[in-house]
Amino acid sequence: MATCEVCGNEYDKAFTIIQGTESHVFDSFECAIHALAPVCEHCECRIIGHGVEADGRMFCCAHCANHMGGHRMRDRADSQETLSGPG
Numbered sequence: 001m002a003t004c005e006v007c008g009n010e011y012d013k014a015f016t017i018i019q020g021t022e023s024h025v026f027d028s029f030e031c032a033i034h035a036l037a038p039v040c041e042h043c044e045c046r047i048i049g050h051g052v053e054a055d056g057r058m059f060c061c062a063h064c065a066n067h068m069g070g071h072r073m074r075d076r077a078d079s080q081e082t083l084s085g086p087g
Helices: 029-036 062-067 080-084
Strands: 015-019 022-026 052-054 057-059
Touching: 015 029, 022 029, 052 062, 057 062
Parallel strands: none
Antiparallel strands: 015 022, 052 057
């Protein structure tokens, strides 16, 4: 049995996440997200997807990045060609 470092629950199905040189033990993805996911610098939500990085700051989406500094970022491409490339 391992103990979750966030909630203290002892659980036989706990898992370990290695981040750089540190290892962390959790009993759920919820606890792992709470402890390790970056926080959006605008709305303060946990970023559990790719997010957006601008000027060394993390945001959950282009809207939040733009709101904090006018980076002119976008969440979507203009066309399918942009996504799949030519041909």
